[in-house]
Amino acid sequence: DARVTQTPRHKVTEMGQEVTMRCQPILGHNTVFWYRQTMMQGLELLAYFRNRAPLDDSGMPKDRFSAEMPDATLATLKIQPSEPRDSAVYFCASGLTFNTEAFFGQGTRLTVV
Amino acid sequence: GDSVTQMEGPVTLSEEAFLTINCTYTATGYPSLFWYVQYPGEGLQLLLKATKADDKGSNKGFEATYRKETTSFHLEKGSVQVSDSAVYFCALSNAGGTSYGKLTFGQGTILTVHP
Numbered sequence: 001d002a003r004v005t006q007t008p009r010h011k012v013t014e015m016g017q018e019v020t021m022r023c024q025p026i027l028g029h030n031t032v033f034w035y036r037q038t039m040m041q042g043l044e045l046l047a048y049f050r051n052r053a054p055l056d057d058s059g060m061p062k063d064r065f066s067a068e069m070p071d072a073t074l075a076t077l078k079i080q081p082s083e084p085r086d087s088a089v090y091f092c093a094s095g096l097t098f099n100t101e102a103f104f105g106q107g108t109r110l111t112v113v
Numbered sequence: 114g115d116s117v118t119q120m121e122g123p124v125t126l127s128e129e130a131f132l133t134i135n136c137t138y139t140a141t142g143y144p145s146l147f148w149y150v151q152y153p154g155e156g157l158q159l160l161l162k163a164t165k166a167d168d169k170g171s172n173k174g175f176e177a178t179y180r181k182e183t184t185s186f187h188l189e190k191g192s193v194q195v196s197d198s199a200v201y202f203c204a205l206s207n208a209g210g211t212s213y214g215k216l217t218f219g220q221g222t223i224l225t226v227h228p
Contacts, residue, residue, distance in 0.1 A: 004156075031214060033216055035218075042218075042220045042221055043157075043202065043218045043220075043221065045215065045216070045217070045218075048214075048215060048216075050214065055214075055215075056215060091156055091157070093156075093157075093216070095206075095214075095216070097214075100145070100206070101147055101159045101162055101206075102206075102216050103159070104149075104156035104157040104158070105156055106155060106156050107155075107156050
């Protein structure tokens with residue numbers, strides 16, 4: 001049963017620390033999305049990649065967030081330094097191509113204290 | 114840019130009631146349209162989709178028809194169950210223009226079904 005895998009599922013960290021979230025997309029999928037979900041803002045698109053190249057990362061705070069795909073089986077989202085306002089659930093999703101559905105991971109619940 | 118607007122929630126219904134959640138979109142070209150569902154503590158799951166005008170997506174008793182003339186994709190179910198309680202998201206994916214396949218979501222609608 002193919003699925004998107006995100007690690008860790010939960011992360012509690014202190015303000016100022018670096019946080020790295022990882023995502024393993026479904027094998028063969030060439031589009032990867034990163035979303036952030038909060039009660040106030042809903043679901044926000046942070047960045048997305050096609051064939052490992054970033055297509056749009058305008059949703060990310062550039063000074064502290066970075067997203068990469070070191071290879072086709074791994075996507076990472078880093079926050080450095082983290083702040084309490086970064087507390088949210090971060091979702092990774094992957095898709096086969098444009099205009100098709102994306103499959104979501106279970107999310108990483110981040111709490112910055 | 115592309116956008117999706119869903120009806121305001123939350124929506125509270127009794128079991129076996131009829132459900133409609135309105136969704137309208139703004140996009141250039143010919144986007145694909147989706148409904149996703151999110152149960153507590155989980156990621157989003159695809160509920161149904163439609164890829165061209167007049168297509169009807171259906172799954173688990175839910176239906177939605179792609180109406181290009183009204184730019185709408187309303188979600189309906191004839192008889193809801195308690196287990197349908199969740200958050201429902203309307204979304205579009207547009208390969209045209211400057212969207213490059215961006216998946217754009219509405220704000221979500223919370224549905225609660227009481228026995």
